[in-house]
Every structure is written in C-alpha cells, then in structure tokens.
Amino acid sequence: MTRRVHGVETEYGLIARRDVRRLASDEAGALLFGPLARSRAGTNAFLGNGGRVYLDVGSHPEYATPECLDARSLVVAQRAGDEVLLRLARSAAADEAAEGRPVTFSLFRNNVDSFGNTWGSHSNHLVGRDADPDALAAWLVPFLVSRPVVSGAGRWRRGRFTLSQRGDVLGDVVSNQTTRARPLINTRDEPHADPARHRRLHLLAGDTLTLEHPLWLGLVCTELVLRAAEAGRRPPPGPAEPLAALRTWNTDPDAWVSGDPEAGSELTAIGLQRVLWERTGEFASDEETRSGHAAWGATLDAVAGGRPSGAEWDTKRRLLRAWADAHGASEDDPRLDALDLRWHELGVDATGRPRGMARLAEFRGQAPRLTTDAEVAAALVTAPSPTRARVRGRLVDAARTADRDVTVDWARFVAHDLPGGGPGAWAFAVEAALELDDPFADADPRADALAARLASEPRVGRLGGFVPPPAGAPRDGRAD
Numbered sequence: 001m002t003r004r005v006h007g008v009e010t011e012y013g014l015i016a017r018r019d020v021r022r023l024a025s026d027e028a029g030a031l032l033f034g035p036l037a038r039s040r041a042g043t044n045a046f047l048g049n050g051g052r053v054y055l056d057v058g059s060h061p062e063y064a065t066p067e068c069l070d071a072r073s074l075v076v077a078q079r080a081g082d083e084v085l086l087r088l089a090r091s092a093a094a095d096e097a098a099e100g101r102p103v104t105f106s107l108f109r110n111n112v113d114s115f116g117n118t119w120g121s122h123s124n125h126l127v128g129r130d131a132d133p134d135a136l137a138a139w140l141v142p143f144l145v146s147r148p149v150v151s152g153a154g155r156w157r158r159g160r161f162t163l164s165q166r167g168d169v170l171g172d173v174v175s176n177q178t179t180r181a182r183p184l185i186n187t188r189d190e191p192h193a194d195p196a197r198h199r200r201l202h203l204l205a206g207d208t209l210t211l212e213h214p215l216w217l218g219l220v221c222t223e224l225v226l227r228a229a230e231a232g233r234r235p236p237p238g239p240a241e242p243l244a245a246l247r248t249w250n251t252d253p254d255a256w257v258s259g260d261p262e263a264g265s266e267l268t269a270i271g272l273q274r275v276l277w278e279r280t281g282e283f284a285s286d287e288e289t290r291s292g293h294a295a296w297g298a299t300l301d302a303v304a305g306g307r308p309s310g311a312e313w314d315t316k317r318r319l320l321r322a323w324a325d326a327h328g329a330s331e332d333d334p335r336l337d338a339l340d341l342r343w344h345e346l347g348v349d350a351t352g353r354p355r356g357m358a359r360l361a362e363f364r365g366q367a368p369r370l371t372t373d374a375e376v377a378a379a380l381v382t383a384p385s386p387t388r389a390r391v392r393g394r395l396v397d398a399a400r401t402a403d404r405d406v407t408v409d410w411a412r413f414v415a416h417d418l419p420g421g422g423p424g425a426w427a428f429a430v431e432a433a434l435e436l437d438d439p440f441a442d443a444d445p446r447a448d449a450l451a452a453r454l455a456s457e458p459r460v461g462r463l464g465g466f467v468p469p470p471a472g473a474p475r476d477g478r479a480d
Contacts, residue, residue: 004226005067005126005387005439006074006219010208011060011119012085013108013344018101029059031103035091046408048397049380050389051077053084060119061085061107066389067439070288071219073385075212076371080379082109082346089347108356109210110344111165112155114337118169120182121208125201125222126193126439131230136201137174137185139229142238143222143276144184144205145246146269149253150299151218153207154313156320156340159332160251163313165207167250173242184242192410194437201226207312210344210358212370214312217299220292225276227283236275239267253303270304312358315367316343319357386442395434398451404459411436418453419460429460 016028023031033043033055044054050066063081068074089105096103112118127136152163162168166182175183186202193200203222209215229235237260239245245257249269256266277296284293302309308318320336329335345356354360361367375384383389388411395413399406405417413434420430434450 003069003440004223005069005385006071006223007065007067007124008074008078009062009064009120009122009124010078010081010109011056011062011111011121012208013110013113013119014059014061015106015108016103018103023103025059028105029055029061031096032061032089032092032105034095035088046392046396047084048382048393048400049077049080050383050387050393051081051084053081053088056119058117058119061088066383066385066393067387068383068385068389069387070385071216071223071292072288072370074219075216076375076379076384078215079212079371079376080384082107083376083380086347106355107346108341108344109208109346109358110153110341111208112169114157114341118166118182120166120204121206122186123203123206123219123222125203125226126191127199127201127226127230129191129195129197129199131199133187135232135235136226136229138235139225140185140203141173141242142236142272143225144203145239145242146249146253146272146276147205147218147221148207148246148250148313149269149273149303150221150296150311151206151209151214152250152311152313153209153344154316154340156317156336158334158337159330161317162250163253164246164250166205167246170205170243170246193439198439208344209312210356211312211315211362211367213295213310213368216370217292217295220289221276221280221296224280224283224289224293224296227289228280231283233279236272236279237262237265237267238272245269270300273300310367315361316340316358319361319366388436388439388441390442391444391447392436395447395451395454398454402454402459404454405461411439413447413450415450415454417459417461418457 014028014032016023016031036045037043046052052064054062056062063084065074065077065081068077085107089107093103093105111120148164148167153165155162155165170182170184172181172183174185174187175181176187177183182204184205186204188202189199191198191200206218240258240260248255248257253269256268259265259267277300281293284290299309299311303311303314308314320339323339324333324336339357343357347355349355354363362369383393392413396408404415407414413436415432417429418432432450434446
C-alpha cells in the first residue's frame with residue numbers, strides 16, 4: 001500500500017455589498033484581500049499552519065490545505081480554511097468601516113452562481129512516479145462520473161435538481177487544462193516533491209462539500225479506488241461516454257446508460273458505485289478505510305432504498321422539499337433557489353447562529369460533525385497531520401516574526417536577506433534556499449537551523465545596484 005499525502009484547493013463563492021449595492025467580483029476580491037495585501041504586500045500567502053490563501057483567477061478567494069495523511073485530518077484542515085477566509089472577511093469589513101465605507105462580505109462553499117459562472121474544488125493525491133497513468137484513469141473515470149451519488153453537493157435551480165454542482169460544466173475526461181476544458185483528471189505534472197519518486201494526481205471533478213461526513217466519505221472512497229488501481233486490479237467497465245453518463249446521472253442516478261462496448265452492458269450510477277465498492281473492499285486495511293468502506297456501502301443502500309442517506313445532495317433536497325411543503329411552494333419557486341445558495345453560506349450572525357443551512361443542520365444535530373472546535377483552532381496554527389507542512393509552517397512563522405524577506409512554495413523555502421560576504425557593516429545579503437522535497441518529513445534539522453538564523457541574524461537589504469564602498473574600506477572582505 002502506498003503511503004500518501006492528500007490536499008484540497010477550494011475556491012469560495014463571494015458576495016460583497018456596500019449599502020444595497022452588490023460589488024463587482026474584482027472589487028469584492030480586492031477589498032477582501034486588502035488586509036493581506038497591506039500586511040504581506042500581496043494577495044498570495046503561505047501560512048504558519050502549512051496552508052496557502054490567495055486570490056485566484058476570476059477574483060475567487062481560494063484556500064489550499066496543508067498536506068494531510070488521512071481523510072479526517074483533511075476535513076479538519078478544510079474547516080480551518082473556512083475560518084481563515086472568515087477572519088479575513090471580518091478584518092476587511094472592519095477596515096472598510098473605519099474608513100466610513102462599510103461593506104458586508106458573504107462567503108460560500110459552493111461551485112456555481114445564478115449567472116452560470118463556476119469555480120472548483122480540486123483534490124490532490126500523491127502517487128508513485130512508477131504509477132501507470134492509464135491504469136489510474138481506467139479506475140478513476142468510472143468512479144468520478146458516478147461519485148456524485150456519494151459526494152455530490154446538490155443544486156436546486158428553477159425547479160431542476162442535480163446531484164452535482166459541477167456535473168454539468170465538466171468538459172473533458174483527461175486534459176492538461178484546468179479552466180477551459182475542466183477535465184475530470186488534470187495531467188499537468190507538478191509533483192511539488194521529488195519528481196523522481198512522486199507524481200501529484202490532480203482531480204477536478206469534485207463538488208465543494210459543506211457537510212463534514214460526506215466530505216470525509218468522498219475522500220476515503222477515492223483513497224480506496226487509488227489503492228485498487230495501484231495494486232494492478234482489473235477496473236470495472238465504465239460508461240461508453242463518460243461525460244454523457246455524468247450528465248444523465250446528475251439528474252437520475254438510476255438511469256441506464258450504455259457501458260463500455262467491450263463489456264456489452266448497461267450501467268446505472270448506483271450500480272457502478274456498488275461494483276466499485278465490492279472491488280475495493282480488500283483494500284480497507286486500516287481503521288479509517290474500514291469505517292469508510294462500511295459507510296460507502298450503507299450510503300448506497302440508503303439511496304437505492306429511498307431512505308435518508310446522509311449524502312449532502314440528499315440531505316439538502318430533503319430539507320428544501322420539507323420547506324416547500326411547509327410553505328406551499330412549487331418546485332420552481334425562486335425562494336428555493338435562494339435557499340439553495342444559503343445552504344452553502346459560512347459564518348454566524350450576531351447571536352452566534354450559523355448563517356448557512358448546512359452549518360445550521362450540524363448545529364441542530366440534523367447532520368453529524370466529525371471535527372471539534374478545538375481541533376479547528378489548533379489547525380489554524382499547525383498543520384493537522386505530521387507532514388512537511390509543519391516544517392514549512394514553522395519557517396513561515398519564523399520569517400513573519402522577524403519580518404524577513406522570503407519566498408515560499410510547497411517544496412522550497414528561500415530567505416533573501418541573511419548576512420554574508422563580509423564582516424560587520426560590509427556584509428551583503430545572501431540567499432539561503434531549503435528544498436523540502438519529502439512530503440512526509442515533519443522534522444528537518446536544516447529547517448531548525450534556518451529558523452534560528454532568521455530569528456537571530458540581522459536583516460540585510462539587497463542592493464538595488466552597485467554602491468562603491470567609501471575610501472579606506474576593506475576590499476573583498478580582506479584587510480590590505
């Protein structure tokens with residue numbers, strides 16, 4: 001079994017209003033990231049908890065989790081990411097209010113707006129460099145096009161309900177593009193680790209889930225499928241036209257679609273998920289995957305039997321239908337569209353009550369919560385899994401505390417302002433680069449030494465051009 005780190009990049013929906021006027025997306029994004037831009041001189045920052053927050057293309061706020069070793073830690077990390085964005089919104093609102101320009105910010109864990117704009121949730125999974133990409137795709141494509149049964153966020157729009165918010169906008173199966181084609185699987189080879197040993201599998205097919213249990217379950221199911229693919233097991237036959245099947249199953253998971261011509265059969269999403277569940281059972285070899293495999297089967301049984309399944313799309317649809325029945329609303333009532341959006345909203349009101357319906361369902365005990373407030377608070381400071389993220393986070397914190405000039409990436413940390421090259425006042429700035437190419441290394445003596453230098457050595461500014469030393473100064477750091 002391959003040891004693996006996972007991560008998720010989440011793009012958030014954002015609405016900002018000044019008085020009753022809704023701000024354009026670029027203005028809203030600029031205001032939201034104003035505090036970060038003023039403190040970090042930019043809208044892209046790695047954090048002490050190992051994560052990264054940034055303003056992405058299209059003016060979407062985005063949070064990338066630190067590397068995590070298991071699905072539950074990743075759920076904790078995502079919950080911490082929500083809080084990072086909420087804190088940024090509170091800070092931006094306070095800044096604008098102080099300037100006499102009050103603005104309200106609303107953040108949403110969703111993937112599409114009423115104008116047809118869409119944004120993503122991308123999961124990343126470490127695989128070995130020797131893993132066969134074709135074998136991975138042969139397992140993943142059938143899995144991903146049927147996975148909304150288990151991990152779709154659901155969408156109610158003008159009387160039409162779909163299991164997945166992203167299911168109707170994904171435009172390719174496998175591609176190196178991320179925006180124009182929107183494939184299920186992105187093939188861009190950026191391992192963010194030792195490229196001789198590792199490959200980063202980048203999946204674009206998922207919805208941004210708000211409920212914790214469905215989020216956890218979708219990640220565990222993906223891990224089980226990856227284990228089966230890496231073990232060389234024969235994949236189940238998938239649909240002949242994967243994207244067409246995804247669109248069909250997005251409205252009806254019981255619909256029959258044509259299978260792979262070699263298989264000569266028809267498939268339903270629930271039936272295909274059942275086959276995948278059966279074929280991955282042997283790889284449920286630890287506590288989390290055994291629990292997840294059992295929950296996967298129970299979810300499929302409940303969906304097939306028409307019982308509450310705990311899947312986010314199912315929970316959302318049941319609550320919206322209950323509201324419609326209580327208020328005598330028809331399925332195309334625009335208030336249901338508004339409630340669909342409210343499902344995904346983050347934050348609390350003045351009384352501490354969750355604003356969003358999903359968080360409110362957790363608050364009322366209508367949906368299980370896997371994390372605790374204490375775990376999330378800790379994950380705002382330190383990565384929840386013992387991985388490279390903790391090393392990187394300690395370096396980021398050391399640099400911030402000492403106000404250092406550094407460049408940070410997932411697998412590299414560079415300090416630009418350490419002294420070197422000469423004694424005393426004639427020292428000039430040198431770079432100290434540290435490669436962090438082992439994602440599993442949660443301790444590194446080199447990083448400890450560099451953090452100590454950042455804390456203790458003077459900061460030396462880089463020269464903007466040649467500045468000759470005064471007469472009588474030593475040459476080349478040596479006395480005459």
